[in-house]
Amino acid sequence: MSKCALHLPRGRHLLVDFHGVAPGLLGDCDVIEALLRDAARAAGATPVGGEFHHFGPGLGVTGVLLLKESHISIHTWPEHGFAAVDVFMCGAAQPGQAVAVIEAALQPASVTRQEARRG
DSSP, rough: OTGGGGGGSSSEEEEEEEEEEOOOOHHHHHHHHHHHEEEHTTOOOOOOEEEEEETTTTTOEEEEEEETTTTEEEEEEEEEEEEEEEEEETTTTHHHHHHHOOOOOOOEEEEEEEEEEEO
């Protein structure tokens, strides 16, 4: 085995900020959970559980979808048109595909991405 093969990343961790999102897209737990489940499927990941919480009228949602391949989490601020998304996946799952599904649904004015290779 080559020296490089010993240090391949075990997973990819994407941190994505969505700015300029319509507030109506950011405050419904059921909609957010369905979106993360769709994103996981598009990435080839397998959901195994999740927890989502709404903070009250006009406020946001925090949630995490647990995956066999790791997780997707989201925190939303409808009052600021902002969502912070964390996608960490290992194996053959494609976290970029999950982000693409979320971006298409939220239609942000701008997106900031960071990636870390884990392991």
